[in-house]
Amino acid sequence: MTAVPALAVEDLSVEFRTRSGVVKALEHVSFAVGKGETLAIVGESGSGKSVTAYALMGILDPAGRITAGRAVLGGLDLISASASQLADVRGREIAMIFQNPRTALNPIRPVGRQIADVLMRHGNVPRVEAPARAVDLLRAVGITDPARRAKAYPFEMSGGMCQRVMIAIALAARPALLIADEPTTGLDVTTQAVIMDIIAELAGESGMATIFITHDLALAGQRADRVVVMHAGHVVENAATRALIARPSHPYTAELIAATPDSAASLDALASIPGSLPDLRRADLPPCRYSERCPRKVERCDAPLPRPALAEHFVACWNPL
Amino acid sequence: MTRRERAAVATLILKRLLMAVPSLIGVVIVTFLLTRALPGDPAAYFAGPAASKEAVEEVRVKLGLDKSLPEQFVRYVRDLARGDLGTSLTTGQPVVSEIRTRLPASAELTLLGLIVSMGVAVPLGILAATRPGSLIDHACRVVATAGVSLPVFFTGLILVYVFYYLLGWAPAPLGRLDIFFSAPPPVTGFYLMDSLIAGNGELFLASLNQLVLPALTLGIFSLAPIARMTRASMLAVLSSDFVRTARASGLSPFTITVTYAFRNAMLPVVTTLGMVFSFLLGANVLVEKVFAWPGIGSFAVEALIASDFAPVQGFVLTMAVMYVALNLMIDVLYGLIDPRVRIDA
Structure with a gap:
C-alpha cells in the first residue's frame, strides 16, 4: 500500500429508516485502498457491500442516512462534503459501474x-x-x-x-477511483473474464484504484490485491489476498473459503454456512453480528469488537483461527 | 434519427392506418344500428303532435324510414361515400356543414384547455416526483383532487361569476366571439389561427378573450389525471437503474430530471393526454352550455333529445374518426420518443 491511500474509509455507519424500524446497515466500516491497487469487498447478499459503495458515491436511497464516519478521497472528505463539491467529484474523481448493465x-x-x-x-x-x-x-x-x-x-x-x-x-x-459493483453478474463466463481484464488493464494504465464488489470469493482471489470481507454490515476481516486465502483468521472467512467451489474439489465437499444474516432491525444485536452463527463463540464475544484499525491484517474477532 | 429509423416510423404510420380500416367499418355499422334503436319514432316526432296518421306515414316515406333496415343501410353507406351525412331534421341544415363549424369550435377550446392544463400539470408532477413528501408534493395532490372533484359547470360558473360579473375582466360568456365581431374567413376553423391568417390582431384578441374562461375551466378539470400520471411515471423512472447511473456519473440535476428521467417518463403521460383530449372533446357539453359555446357536444345532445338521428350518426362517426386519428398520433409520438417502438414496427 502506498503511503497516502487513494481512498481511506474510517468508521462509516449507515442507517435506513423503514416502516418496520431502523436498519443498522453499516457499522464502523473502515478500509483503505491505495493508488493502482485493487480492493475486493466480499460478502453474501445483504452484507452491506453495495450500501458501502452507494454511501461513498452519495447516491444512497433517501431513506438511508450516514450517521458517522469519514471517507477521504484526494484530501476531500466525501461524507462531510457539500452537495456541489460532491457533484463535481462524482463521475470525475470517483466513478462507479453497476450490475445489470442493460438496465443501468x-x-x-x-x-x-x-x-x-x-x-x-x-x-x-x-x-x-x-x-x-x-x-x-x-x-x-x-x-x-x-x-x-x-x-x-x-x-x-x-x-x-x-x-x-x-x-x-x-x-x-x-477517475482516481473506480467502484465496480458486481460488474460481471448476469454475464456469461467468457464475457466476465474479458470485462475484468478490461477494467484491470485500464486501471493499470492510469494508476487508478479499484474497489471491486463481489460475492464471488474465488473471483476476488484472482483479481484483487486486498480483500475486505463483510458480514451483516461489519468488516470482519481485511487482509492481503494471499494471506487471507491461505490463512483466514475470521471464522466467517474460513467458512466462505470452504464454501467456494474450485476445480479440484467435488461439489459434495462444498460446505454451506449454517444460519443466516441476523435481522439488522433488532435492538439487541450482539456486538459481533456473526456470533449467533459462529461455531467458535466464546464468552468474550459479548464484549464490543476490536475496532477496525487500518492494520495490515485486521480481524474483528476475539477468538480468531 | 437515422434514415432506417425514419423509414420505420413511416411503416408504423402506414400499418396503423391500415389497422384503422376495420374499426371504422365497425363504427359505421354500429352507429347505424344504434341510431335506429333509439327510442321514439322520428317520423311521428317531425310530423308534429297534431299530424294525422297519413301525414306521419308521408314523413316516414320522405325520410326513407319505411324501407327495410338493410336497404336503409345501403343508402346510408352510399351517402357516406359521397360525404353526405344526411340533414338535420330540426335545423334543416346538412349535418356535414354543422359538424364542419362545430368540431373546430370544440377542438380549439379543448386544445387550449389541454395546453393550459399541461403547462401547469406536467411541471407540477415533475416537481412533486423529485421532492416526494414535500410541500409541493402535497400541493400537487390538493390541486389535482380539487380540480377533478369540482364539476366543470360549477368551476365554469364560479369563473364567470368572479371574472365577468365581479371583476369585469372577462367578456360575457356568449360563445366564440363578441357580437360586435364577425368570424374570420374560415381556413382551419380555429378562430385564433384564422384571425392570424387574416392578419386581424383585434379579432385574435377578441376570440382569445372568449376562450380564456372556458379553456381554464377545462384545464382545471383535466389537471388531475395529467399531474398524477406525470408524478407516478416520474417516480418510477427516478428510482430506475439508469437514473442511478446518471447520478453516479455526476450529471447535473437538470440533465438527470429532464433529459434522462422525463423523456423516459413521457410515454404514459402522452397516453393520458390522448385519453383526456378525446374524452374532453366529446364530453364537455356542460362547459359548452355554460359558455354558450357552439361546440359539437351540445350539438349531439340536442339532436339526441330530439331523436334527430342523422346528426347523432354524424357525431358518433366524427368522434370515431377523431379517436382513430388521435391514436395514430399517439403511436407516432411513441415512435419518436422511444427507439424500441420504432424497431418493433
Missing part, C-alpha cells in the same frame, strides 16, 4: 450520447468534440466498429457490450 443505461438515448454527456460534464470537452471522444472511449473498451456502435441504443447491444459502455462512461473523466 438510459434505454432511449444512443450510447455515444450517454458517454458524451459525462465527457461534457467532467472532461472539459467542448460540445463539438464530445461525440468523437465518445467513439475513442468505445474503442478503448474494445468495441469493434465504435463509430457505428455509438449511435446504437442499449437494447440493440448484448449485456457484455453494455457493460463495456458502462466502463467507458465510468472512465470518461479518468
Whole structure:
C-alpha cells in the first residue's frame, strides 16, 4: 500500500429508516485502498457491500442516512462534503459501474450520447468534440466498429457490450477511483473474464484504484490485491489476498473459503454456512453480528469488537483461527 | 434519427392506418344500428303532435324510414361515400356543414384547455416526483383532487361569476366571439389561427378573450389525471437503474430530471393526454352550455333529445374518426420518443 491511500474509509455507519424500524446497515466500516491497487469487498447478499459503495458515491436511497464516519478521497472528505463539491467529484474523481448493465443505461438515448454527456460534464470537452471522444472511449473498451456502435441504443447491444459502455462512461473523466459493483453478474463466463481484464488493464494504465464488489470469493482471489470481507454490515476481516486465502483468521472467512467451489474439489465437499444474516432491525444485536452463527463463540464475544484499525491484517474477532 | 429509423416510423404510420380500416367499418355499422334503436319514432316526432296518421306515414316515406333496415343501410353507406351525412331534421341544415363549424369550435377550446392544463400539470408532477413528501408534493395532490372533484359547470360558473360579473375582466360568456365581431374567413376553423391568417390582431384578441374562461375551466378539470400520471411515471423512472447511473456519473440535476428521467417518463403521460383530449372533446357539453359555446357536444345532445338521428350518426362517426386519428398520433409520438417502438414496427 502506498503511503497516502487513494481512498481511506474510517468508521462509516449507515442507517435506513423503514416502516418496520431502523436498519443498522453499516457499522464502523473502515478500509483503505491505495493508488493502482485493487480492493475486493466480499460478502453474501445483504452484507452491506453495495450500501458501502452507494454511501461513498452519495447516491444512497433517501431513506438511508450516514450517521458517522469519514471517507477521504484526494484530501476531500466525501461524507462531510457539500452537495456541489460532491457533484463535481462524482463521475470525475470517483466513478462507479453497476450490475445489470442493460438496465443501468438510459434505454432511449444512443450510447455515444450517454458517454458524451459525462465527457461534457467532467472532461472539459467542448460540445463539438464530445461525440468523437465518445467513439475513442468505445474503442478503448474494445468495441469493434465504435463509430457505428455509438449511435446504437442499449437494447440493440448484448449485456457484455453494455457493460463495456458502462466502463467507458465510468472512465470518461479518468477517475482516481473506480467502484465496480458486481460488474460481471448476469454475464456469461467468457464475457466476465474479458470485462475484468478490461477494467484491470485500464486501471493499470492510469494508476487508478479499484474497489471491486463481489460475492464471488474465488473471483476476488484472482483479481484483487486486498480483500475486505463483510458480514451483516461489519468488516470482519481485511487482509492481503494471499494471506487471507491461505490463512483466514475470521471464522466467517474460513467458512466462505470452504464454501467456494474450485476445480479440484467435488461439489459434495462444498460446505454451506449454517444460519443466516441476523435481522439488522433488532435492538439487541450482539456486538459481533456473526456470533449467533459462529461455531467458535466464546464468552468474550459479548464484549464490543476490536475496532477496525487500518492494520495490515485486521480481524474483528476475539477468538480468531 | 437515422434514415432506417425514419423509414420505420413511416411503416408504423402506414400499418396503423391500415389497422384503422376495420374499426371504422365497425363504427359505421354500429352507429347505424344504434341510431335506429333509439327510442321514439322520428317520423311521428317531425310530423308534429297534431299530424294525422297519413301525414306521419308521408314523413316516414320522405325520410326513407319505411324501407327495410338493410336497404336503409345501403343508402346510408352510399351517402357516406359521397360525404353526405344526411340533414338535420330540426335545423334543416346538412349535418356535414354543422359538424364542419362545430368540431373546430370544440377542438380549439379543448386544445387550449389541454395546453393550459399541461403547462401547469406536467411541471407540477415533475416537481412533486423529485421532492416526494414535500410541500409541493402535497400541493400537487390538493390541486389535482380539487380540480377533478369540482364539476366543470360549477368551476365554469364560479369563473364567470368572479371574472365577468365581479371583476369585469372577462367578456360575457356568449360563445366564440363578441357580437360586435364577425368570424374570420374560415381556413382551419380555429378562430385564433384564422384571425392570424387574416392578419386581424383585434379579432385574435377578441376570440382569445372568449376562450380564456372556458379553456381554464377545462384545464382545471383535466389537471388531475395529467399531474398524477406525470408524478407516478416520474417516480418510477427516478428510482430506475439508469437514473442511478446518471447520478453516479455526476450529471447535473437538470440533465438527470429532464433529459434522462422525463423523456423516459413521457410515454404514459402522452397516453393520458390522448385519453383526456378525446374524452374532453366529446364530453364537455356542460362547459359548452355554460359558455354558450357552439361546440359539437351540445350539438349531439340536442339532436339526441330530439331523436334527430342523422346528426347523432354524424357525431358518433366524427368522434370515431377523431379517436382513430388521435391514436395514430399517439403511436407516432411513441415512435419518436422511444427507439424500441420504432424497431418493433
